[in-house]
Amino acid sequence: MRKRSDWSVLARDEVALLAGGQSSYSYSAGESVYSMGEAGDGVYCVCSGTVAIRRLDAEGNSVLLQLAYPGDTLGYEAVLTGEAHRCNAEALGPANVCHIKTQTVKALLDNNPNLGLQFLRRTVASLDDAQDKLVHHATLSNRAKLAHLLLILMDRYGRHTADGTSTLHLPVSRRDLASMIGARHETVSRIISRFQTDGIAYFSGRSVRIPQVNALVEEIRPQLVG
C-alpha cells in the first residue's frame, strides 16, 4: 500500500517514525474525515475506499472537487499553510484512512526533502487537473461535461465486457454528479434521459451501461456544424 503512495520515498528508519506517528481509522459511508474550518491536525492517507473532497460556498451549495483513492494523501494543505481546512473530506463508502500527526509530518519533511518534492509533484498534478476542469467549464456544454465525467469514472469504476459494451458503477449520487459538472441535479436527470433515448448510455440506479464508449467521446467535441 505504502508503495503506491507519496510515502514511498521514505527510507527504512523514516518508515519506522511514520509507523509510530500514525493511527488508522475506519469510516462508514457518509462519515466525515475532516471539515472546512477545522484546524489541520495532521495529514490523512487513504488506505481503502473512496473519499470525496468537497467545498461549500456561502449559501451552502456543495461542490465535489475531487475523489481521493487509496494511496492519496489528504489535508496537507492545512498543515503547510497553518490555516484551517478549506474543504470537507467525506468517506463515500466503507473506508480506512490513516492519520499522521502534524508533528510527525513536519519531522519527516525536515528529515527527507524528497517527501516535500513528492507532495509538490502531487499538488502540481491536482492543480493541472483543476485547471483542466476550469477550461472544460468554460467551453463545454453540460451534456459534454457529463460525457467527459463518465469517461473519467470509467477509468476507475468501469468494466469492459467481451462484446464491446462497458458497464460502470457510479460512486456518487446524481446530485454529486451535478455538482462535479457545475449543473443542477434536475439538469443531470434530463441529460441522462436524453443519453438513454439517444442510445449512448443506459442508467439504472448507480449502474450505467455504455454500448460504445466511442459514442461518449464523440459527445465531448463541441457542436461542429455538419
Next chain:
Amino acid sequence: MRKRSDWSVLARDEVALLAGGQSSYSYSAGESVYSMGEAGDGVYCVCSGTVAIRRLDAEGNSVLLQLAYPGDTLGYEAVLTGEAHRCNAEALGPANVCHIKTQTVKALLDNNPNLGLQFLRRTVASLDDAQDKLVHHATLSNRAKLAHLLLILMDRYGRHTADGTSTLHLPVSRRDLASMIGARHETVSRIISRFQTDGIAYFSGRSVRIPQVNALVEEIRPQLVG
C-alpha cells in the same frame, strides 16, 4: 525584488549560484514567454509587469487561468514533472522575466529543502484559488462572476478616491475577461452595458469607474428572494 519571491528562502551562497544561473529578458506586450507543448527548460520569475497564464482547448478556445505578478515563479510544473508545458505564458505589457535553467533549479532544490517547501506552499495557494474558481463557476451567474472578477482586479489595479469612488485600469481585453469567467465576449459586453444602466460600474475602454464598491459585493450573492 527577490525578497518578495519564492527565492527569499535561499542562503547567501545559494543566491550566488542563482545569480550565475539566471538570465533576464525583456518582453513587450503580447510576446510569449513559453508555450503549451514546449519542453520545460527551466523556471521563470516575473521581475516586472504582468504575465498571463492561458490554456487552450482542442478547438483553440483560450482560457485565461491566472495573472502572474512580480515575484511569481512560472513554469516550474514542467520542470518538476518532466512533461511539456501545459499552459502558455504571455506578457500582457512590457515585462522583465528572469530565466533559471533546469540544472540550476535542480541544484538549488537539492541544496535547500526550503525552496521546495516554498514552491509547495505557492502551488497549494494556486490550487486553492483554482478550486475557488470551480465553486464559483458552478454556483454563480455570469453577472456575479464578472462582479467578483472586478473586485479581485480592484485589489491590484484599483485606486480609491476621496469621495468613495474607485477607478480601475483593466489589464486585459474583454475577450480575456470573458474567458476568465467562462462566458462569451458578447455576454460580457452585455453585462457591462447592464452594469452601466444599473449605475454599478462605468466602462470606457479599459478604464472602469465604480461609484460604490459595495454595490459590486452585493452582486455576488445569488438572487435571494425579497
Next chain:
DNA sequence: AACAAAATTTGACGTTGGTCAATGCGCTCC
C-alpha cells in the same frame, strides 16, 4: 413490514446566455 426521509424523475415555464450577423471603433502596418 411499515414508515419517514431523501433522492430522483418529470413537467411547465421563464430567464440566461450562446449563436449569427452587422456595424463601429481603434490600432498597426504599409
Next chain:
DNA sequence: GGAGCGCATTGACCAACGTCAAATTTTGTT
C-alpha cells in the same frame, strides 16, 4: 493618410439551462 485587421458593441433569435412544483422511486429506520 489609408487599408486592413482584430476588438467591441448591439440586435435578433433560439437553445440550453435554472426554477418551481409535483409525482415517484429509493433508501434507511423503527
